[in-house]
Amino acid sequence: MSQPVTKIQLDNGLTVVLKEMHHAPVISWWVFYRVGSRNEIPGGTGLSHWCEHMMFKGTPTFPAGELDRIISRDGGIWNAFTGTDYTAYYETLPADRIDIALRLEADRMVNTLFDPEAVEVERTVIMSEREGAENQPGFRLREAMRGMCFRVHSYRHEVLGDMDDLATISRDALYDHYRRHYRPNNAVAVAVGHFETGALLARIRELYEPIPAGAPTPPVTRTEPEQHGARRFTVERPGTTAFVLIAVPAPTAAAADYFRLDILDSILAGSGGASTNKTSRLYRALVNTQLAATVSTNLSSTIDPYIYTLSATVNEGRTPAEVEAALVAEIDRLLQSPVSEAELEKAKKQAKAYFAYESERITDQAYWVGDSLMVVGDITWFDHYLDRLLDVTADEVLDVAQRYFKPARRNFGWFVPTP
Amino acid sequence: MSQPNALPGPDNITRRVLPNGITVLVRENHTSPSIVINAMLRVGSVFETRAVAGLAQLTASALMRGTATRSFNDIYEPIESIGASLGIYSAGHGTFAHAKSLAEDLPLMLELLADVLRAPSFPEDQLAQLRAQITTELQYRAQDTRQQAALHFYELAYPPEHPYHFSQRGYPDTVPELTRERVQDFHQKYYGPRGMVVAIVGAVRAPAAVAQVEAALGGWENPAQPGLPALPDIPPLAQAVRRNVYIPDKSQADIVLGAAGPSRAAPDWWPAYLANNILGVFGMYGRLGDIVREKQGLAYYSYSTISGGEGRGSWRVIAGVNPKNVERALDSIVGEIARMTAEFVSEAELEDVKSNITGLLPLRLESNEGVAGSLLSIERYQLGLDYLRRYAEIVRAVTREEVLAAARHYLDPQAYAAAVAGPVEAP
Secondary structure (H helix, E strand, O other): OOOOEEEEEOOOOOEEEEEEOOOOOEEEEEEEEOOOHHHOOOOOOOHHHHHHHHOOOEOOOOEOOHHHHHHHHOOOEEEEEEOOOOEEEEEEEEHHHOHHHHHHHHHHHHOOOOOHHHHHHHHHHHHHHHHHHHOOHHHHHHHHHHHHHOOOOHHHOOOOOOHHHHHHOOHHHHHHHHHHHOOHHHEEEEEEEOOOHHHHHHHHHHHHOOOOOOOOOOOOOOOOOOOOOOEEEEEEEEOOOOEEEEEEEOOOOOOHHHHHHHHHHHHHHOHHHOOOOOOOHHHHHHHOOOOEEEEEEEOOOOOOOOEEEEEEEEOOOOOHHHHHHHHHHHHHHHHHOOOOHHHHHHHHHHHHHHHHHHOOOHHHHHHHHHHHHHHOOOOHHHHHHHHHHHOOOHHHHHHHHHHHOOHHHOEEEEEEEEO | OOOOOOOOOOOOOEEEEOOOOOEEEEEEOOOOOEEEEEEEEOOOHHHOOHHHOOHHHHHHHHHHHEEOOOEHHHHHHHHHHOOOEEEEEEOOOOEEEEEEEEHHHHHHHHHHHHHHHHOEOOOHHHHHHHHHHHHHHHHHHHOOHHHHHHHHHHHHHOOOOOHHHOOOOOOOOOHHHOOHHHHHHHHHHHOOOOOOEEEEEEOOOHHHHHHHHHHHHOOOOOOOOOOOOOOOOOOOOOOOEEEEEEOOOOOOEEEEEEEEOOOOOOOOHHHHHHHHHHHHOHHHHHHHHHHHHHHOOOEEEEEEEEOOOOOOOEEEEEEEEOHHHHHHHHHHHHHHHHHHHHOOOOHHHHHHHHHHHHHOHHHHOOOHHHHHHHHHHHHHOOOOOOHHHHHHHHHHOOOHHHHHHHHHHHOOOOOOEEEEEEOOOOO
């Protein structure tokens, strides 16, 4: 994290960030677009994810199949993912082959084909992707939880989209979505790895500066009203294993509370919600007692307030009610007394090591730079992340627990297997 | 501009064999303050029978639950307090330990690793907890289409007397039988230093790392430790065998289709590896991705994988499709196997995958984990310390004729094992 970072904005609004790292002869090139399921409304759920799939279906210069072949032949890895808040594309390649990635991303920012036949083939591929997810009880449970926690905000629906929308979205709707959001002024490009900044920047200018800026994208304005009273649901389907999911509101990644909740999360489950952490409060209370086979938590960094979740796999012979009660007891404990200094210190040490590891890989570094800019709009967010965690006090953890884990703001979901 | 780390080779890998049979490999990397330990012991599920399926994995996961001098907390608290990780799991022919920590904590990590390997106490309450977790996992597996298709594929592709026929995780009827006595006995008999490999990569001086391994593990002996058992022959399948596993109310059916493939030591390993790459890996899942996903839109995933290993690991195609498209997808998959075993791949296809495989090497070796994994493989399969430098040459030497011969050796469009799990009735 000590390497110098260059951040500039091109005339067309494209933000470019370059960070040299020389331990391996590799470069990772990412383009992030500020569009995700957050930008979708009913009737068009799944548009962003489907657009991402179409970005692999070719341009006049790089026909479908050729793209794949070119990157793979050069010993690169490439992929893309769509989340709630943004869509990201990346290629990591041997340093001397990076030009193809720069050209490819510049080209498909404006020239992706959206051929009607390819759109139809991809319709069934994405339906199949969703069907695969539906086979997992955890997906059903999380989808129902989002539906319950968000009535107004678009975090309500899954990134994959609703099956009805996947069946009806038109080629033109996809293309409009692409044209509206895939604009240099709605994007951030990041390079990390073995290059010389001046030379790479000149090449980036050459390829990306001619792309015209687009109209600003419409802002997402609907905010979720505050919850008044606990809520619950069950999903009942054939199966063998029960699951419990609890959700409470979470702050945006930009908020000071986010870092306090992150420390609280480390104490509950271990750094990064790691389900492998065996000395955390939740592991002791649920797994050591044989109530649950696994327990984990999730805190996401998001633009708008999202949810923090705790989930557990109910052991054979135990009930969702018992598991829920044990999770609630741990939540209540956080509201009643401050965490110990020893627990706080442990969480901070874990964070230090975690950040040392996270900064080792070139591809991960590029991801974090882009994620910071997409979610918080501030490149220093990730750089200052550790310092902000280290500043958190036990009183602040107590305060954040008391505000976010109020009984009236809790949401409970059970997956109940039926014979 | 500073220069990247050179490829690991004989001049920068330290290799030492300790008197008790442990091979230590160290590669220094001072670009970040962390270290990785990858270790392998020559013990695994190949020592099991069907009656105690799951014993090797349970033993490995119970090692860290207590020792003669340390409780569960005494093991995990120091590790998690310093943000380190240490995990041990077992597979067919080996039991693997993986650790990551800041470099200054290497002695502590080695001390803990040595203690849990040499003096585990297998506390009864911890074993009960692990058995309960595994039982829940097995229950989940019973309704998971992907896992069920895989489980039944192995039963069809390997004869009942072969260890690959069984699940390494165990079965609902075996897990309750994995008593403390059996776990202790398995540990005493099969765990030992002979053939063990310890690879360390990171910000540590090689001589110091070797000395620390020797201090922690140099005194370990188990004179009765056996070598890995010989595996039964796998007769070729005489015809296509198909099994449908009915799991109601699922949105998707999963398919696993294939046969036993080559071992890592087989003379046609590399031709088979390249054939597999062309069949279902290169780009977006190779030829299978092209026909099943890109042209017909039948599946989100449709790819192939080849396992290798000490024995004849599987070579299999995996696809997830809408239940109504199962037969169409199977026809396409078998069609691609037919093409793979009937015709030469094109020069261009072969060139593409060679270029891909050799080009990926620097990326694989970017991290300490990647280098440690490669060092372990070099020792495990006796590839030689210059292996990574010869790698491109080995891959480049494979011909189209060899690729076709390897495909024909292991795959047959008339004789394969196929398992389908989901809302599908018997065929």
